[in-house]
Amino acid sequence: MRVIREGEEFLLYKEKLLVGRCSCVQQGEGWQLASFWVDPAWRRKGYGSFLLRQVLKSTGGYTGESLHFLTLGESPAEKALAEKFGFSPAGNLWRRHRVPDPTAVGLTHDFLRQNLLPGGFFVDATCGNGGDTEFLCRLAGPGGRVLALDLQQQAVDNTNARLAAAGLSDIGRAVQADHANLAQLVEAGSADCVVFNFGYLPGADHSLFTTPKSSLPAVEAALAALRPGGILAACLYSGGPNGDGEKNALLEFFRALPIREYTVLVCEFANWAPTAPLPCFVRKKGW
């Protein structure tokens, strides 16, 4: 059993026999799946599911956000197939809108996107592989500026290479520095945001991790670096070799911040393991 794509057509073969097909046209932000058909002789054997899964896979239905519309008849089997794949009725069509599961990174980017304007000055205090730095550069736009720090020269090089490849070198730049020395690099009251990832970075070298000894001074310096209305975003990673000492120290610090000067938001993935990443946001008041 295999599916062959010919332009806008997906063809399902069993050996050399065509047993199903689906045409597939991109429309606006979504995909329109029409003329979905399985040879009646081969129905109720999982062929329809196999074909639909391949079509969805091929058109991004399992990664990131996606929107699909499916045209089907009205038989109970067709209804069951649509529902199995997360489609729900929408007028004459079936609609499937996939929104990715919330993640710590996605949540942080959503929050920053909603609270920052192009043209700002953004700081990535722990740039690692440069993912957040690139995101901040795109948010800052040509009129903005992004400064990225990392203790490891390799991370700095990777980030600068990533920015260059993305054509963002005029906006952002990574330099080798301990984030505890943030105050020497960023003028007080100048930053619209400072972003941290604390602990070890998933997928990176787990023998290297941040510790409260440098992260507490770094967070204090970051708050001083923020202008009124600015945002500190800190994702706390715990577990593994660094345990949860740093997470608890930072949480205690955040919780004790005076309510007249700061709003602190801690977003917990409450049915995940206690070591789940913990996105925290601190907004500096001022006017």
Added chain:
Amino acid sequence: MRVIREGEEFLLYKEKLLVGRCSCVQQGEGWQLASFWVDPAWRRKGYGSFLLRQVLKSTGGYTGESLHFLTLGESPAEKALAEKFGFSPAGNLWRRHRVPDPTAVGLTHDFLRQNLLPGGFFVDATCGNGGDTEFLCRLAGPGGRVLALDLQQQAVDNTNARLAAAGLSDIGRAVQADHANLAQLVEAGSADCVVFNFGYLPGADHSLFTTPKSSLPAVEAALAALRPGGILAACLYSGGPNGDGEKNALLEFFRALPIREYTVLVCEFANWAPTAPLPCFVRKKGW
């Protein structure tokens, strides 16, 4: 001392003497404040602050989101004035971007806006004064549908009147019902979101509040009502006559939801009082 607005000009008078002025032009999404001037004889006495505060107040600088640009000279006094009001240097101008402090309602609306599409079916399970219902109707748009419930007939009437006044009656409708009976009103697997406000509603009659006896069955029914990918948003209010029993019961329920079927996010205002509103989000997986 008083400020008089004449068209685009703000004039500061001390008795009948003109001692300052500021012109003020709306540009794009922001305001451009130019030719800010205080009579040298009257400087360093707080007149500049008084004028600037009135100009900002008059142009929405203290409510909601706002963006102002200010043209100033380069004297230390002018710099200090700009910084005092939250402006920061942006090229030749000073820029002041006010983003409102995060609130439970704002956070919930941001999350829903980011996870729901127009054309969906949204449920407001505790409509109260109809604020969330109206928000959901605008999000659903003409192709969508919103069902609102409340135990109190007065709340239902208020909500329907509000929707009518806003021209949203074709999209949303409130009916009198206990949210514990949600399953009788909403077909399983049909809703893109269900929104709750638990506890007493700030500003409303505090002798009326929800209890775990009806709220736990309501939440279970809401999860069954969601289609795959759908969102349950529940803001937990505690303190006052209802204490924190319901909040703790719901939190315990949310935390125990199986990770393979749901993602639970609990967003805590971590430096506020323990009775601060607690926005919770549950996303139903499925594909």
